[in-house]
Amino acid sequence: MKKLPAKIAGITTAAVEKATGRAWSDWVELLDKAGAKSWPHAEIAQWLQKNHKVNDWWSQMVTVGYEQVTGRRVKNQKTDGFEISVSKTIAAPVAVAFEAWKDAAIRERWLPRTPLSVRKATPHKSIRILWPDETTLSVNFWPKGPLKCQVVPQHGKLPDAATAERMKAFWTQQLDALGAFLEPKA
Numbered sequence: 001m002k003k004l005p006a007k008i009a010g011i012t013t014a015a016v017e018k019a020t021g022r023a024w025s026d027w028v029e030l031l032d033k034a035g036a037k038s039w040p041h042a043e044i045a046q047w048l049q050k051n052h053k054v055n056d057w058w059s060q061m062v063t064v065g066y067e068q069v070t071g072r073r074v075k076n077q078k079t080d081g082f083e084i085s086v087s088k089t090i091a092a093p094v095a096v097a098f099e100a101w102k103d104a105a106i107r108e109r110w111l112p113r114t115p116l117s118v119r120k121a122t123p124h125k126s127i128r129i130l131w132p133d134e135t136t137l138s139v140n141f142w143p144k145g146p147l148k149c150q151v152v153p154q155h156g157k158l159p160d161a162a163t164a165e166r167m168k169a170f171w172t173q174q175l176d177a178l179g180a181f182l183e184p185k186a
Contacts, residue, residue: 004028008065016065019058024065031066041067041079074161081135082164083156088175092182094141094149098124100182101139101151110181111174131155151175 004024006012013024022030030052031037036044041063048059067073076082090097100106102121107114116137120128129137135157142150153171158164 004069009061009068011061011065016058016062020052020054020062022052024069027062028066028069032070036066037070037072076158076161076164078156080157082158082161083154084158084164084168084171085152085154086168086171086175087150087152088172088179089144089148089150090175090179090182091148091184092179093147094124094143096182097149097151097178098127098141100178101127110177151178 004013008016008024016027017023020027031044034047036047039047044063044066045056045059048054048062049056054062064073068075076084092100098121100110102118115132117130118127119130120126124143125141127139129139131137135155138154138156140152140154142152144150153175155164155167155171158167
């Protein structure tokens with residue numbers, strides 16, 4: 001078997017072994033022997049659950065890792081396109097950051113000329129957005145004390161790897177703009 005990278009699907013072999021009882025090399029060998037190279041994603045995950053008692057989350061992670069190792073999936077690729085996420089801790093209360101996303105007038109000040117459709121908003125926790133190109137954006141908010149929060153946009157259903165990389169750079173830049181807008185000036 002060829003040498004595997006230190007991380008597969010963002011997960012070390014030590015982590016996958018601790019959680020599932022098998023290292024990445026063991027899973028790849030086992031799945032190859034079972035004929036999983038030709039199976040659809042859901043069939044691999046179900047096989048792991050049924051035959052090896054791997055829980056839902058880890059069966060998905062092992063499946064994605066296997067698909068990446070065998071060349072069926074590349075970084076950031078999901079079954080319905082590509083997905084990226086970025087994260088930034090901002091010196092602002094979670095309620096303030098949430099409003100900066102939810103309120104169109106406030107949002108225009110740090111994310112100008114970007115029409116979007118908020119589909120669902122759970123106050124101070126998450127916002128689900130339909131992006132103008134029909135891709136999806138989920139933004140999660142995590143309090144990090146009374147005056148700080150973590151903001152995590154996750155952009156999905158992107159058409160290709162190049163678009164995913166472009167949107168990752170875009171969201172990194174926009175989170176910097178949000179931080180500059182919200183954080184107190186010294």
